[in-house]
Amino acid sequence: MEIKQLRAVRLANQGLLHPFEDPTEAIERIVGIQSQQPQTAWLNWGLHTQNANLDTIMKMAQQQQIVRAWGQRWTLHLFSLAGFQLVVNARSSEKIPAAYFLGQKDQILAVAEVIKQLLQQHTTLMREDVLTELHQQFPTLDLDGRFIYVVLQVLTMKGYLYFDATSSTQNWRIIATKPQKGSKSVATLIRRYLKGFEPASLTDFVRWSGIKVSVVRPVWELIAKAHNQFEQSKLVNLRAYSQVSYRH
Numbered sequence: 001m002e003i004k005q006l007r008a009v010r011l012a013n014q015g016l017l018h019p020f021e022d023p024t025e026a027i028e029r030i031v032g033i034q035s036q037q038p039q040t041a042w043l044n045w046g047l048h049t050q051n052a053n054l055d056t057i058m059k060m061a062q063q064q065q066i067v068r069a070w071g072q073r074w075t076l077h078l079f080s081l082a083g084f085q086l087v088v089n090a091r092s093s094e095k096i097p098a099a100y101f102l103g104q105k106d107q108i109l110a111v112a113e114v115i116k117q118l119l120q121q122h123t124t125l126m127r128e129d130v131l132t133e134l135h136q137q138f139p140t141l142d143l144d145g146r147f148i149y150v151v152l153q154v155l156t157m158k159g160y161l162y163f164d165a166t167s168s169t170q171n172w173r174i175i176a177t178k179p180q181k182g183s184k185s186v187a188t189l190i191r192r193y194l195k196g197f198e199p200a201s202l203t204d205f206v207r208w209s210g211i212k213v214s215v216v217r218p219v220w221e222l223i224a225k226a227h228n229q230f231e232q233s234k235l236v237n238l239r240a241y242s243q244v245s246y247r248h
Contacts, residue, residue, distance in 0.1 A: 006199065009199070010196075010197060013029065013196050013197065014030055014048060015029065016048060019047070019048055019049050020049055023049055026045055027045060027079065028080050028192075029195060029196040030048070031079075031087065031192050032071050032077035032078060032084075033045060033077060034072070034075050035076065035077070036075075036169065037169070038167065041068075041078035042054070042057050058166070064175070065081065066078055066080060067079055067080075067081055067162040067175070068164070069088075070153050070157070071091075072087065073209075073210035074097075074100075084162055085159065086188060087209075088159045089159075089180060089181070090186045093211075094157070094211060094212070096150070096157060100153070101150060102146065102147065102150065104147065108147070108150050108151050108154060110138075111143070111148075112155050114137055115161075116160055118130070118133060120176070124175050124176070126173050127173070130148075130174070152174065159177065160176065160177065160178075160179065161175060162175055163175070186216065186219045190205060190220060190223055193209070194223075194237065194238050198235075199233075199236060200237075201233075201235050201236070202234065203234075220236075224236045
């Protein structure tokens with residue numbers, strides 16, 4: 001398979017040659033659409049989806065079929081709820097970089113615990129409600145900007161919350177959820193990734209996911225042995241391809 005044919009396979013797998021009929025399929029297939037602002041993610045979703053429109057994306061957001069959260073590489077993504085939970089589980093061995101804590105780790109963890117308790121009382125919280133409560137409990141802390149985002153990242157990585165899918169960086173709503181257990185989550189995430197991005201290599205997956213290669217390698221090698229080692233290369237795919245399959 002030539003490079004241009006490989007690219008055609010990947011485009012087809014992601015619905016960019018023939019957009020998906022099911023409005024949730026693109027987000028499931030790509031395992032999250034990266035975007036710092038929600039509208040950009042919606043536009044990206046529309047490229048992969050037949051008859052895409054704002055009403056559909058708003059309905060999916062209202063029903064929490066889609067959510068926003070930090071995922072791969074600590075960047076914001078538009079996920080399905082199941083996709084978010086899978087990524088959180090698969091990344092459970094990862095740690096937020098020390099520099100993110102701004103030298104205030106103890107204060108950040110203390111504020112995170114208060115928000116966690118608030119979410120046990122209220123399943124959803126608007127930004128202004130969160131900050132009002134925190135200013136009362138931590139009157140000397142500067143809670144705006146990067147500080148509060150790190151607090152929310154801590155809670156997100158532990159699986160305690162995600163953002164409403166329409167949330168922006170300045171106008172957000174957090175929604176309570178419970179951490180999900182999944183002992184085979186890295187293997188499941190690899191298979192989900194390959195469904196949208198195959199044929200792909202171990203390096204491709206590590207760069208995409210941000211998970212340490214030492215965690216991924218043994219799982220990847222087991223999957224590679226059980227499936228197709230693409231044309232004697234380091235690329236792996238779950239299904240066989242012919243010229244027909246990537247032309248149609």
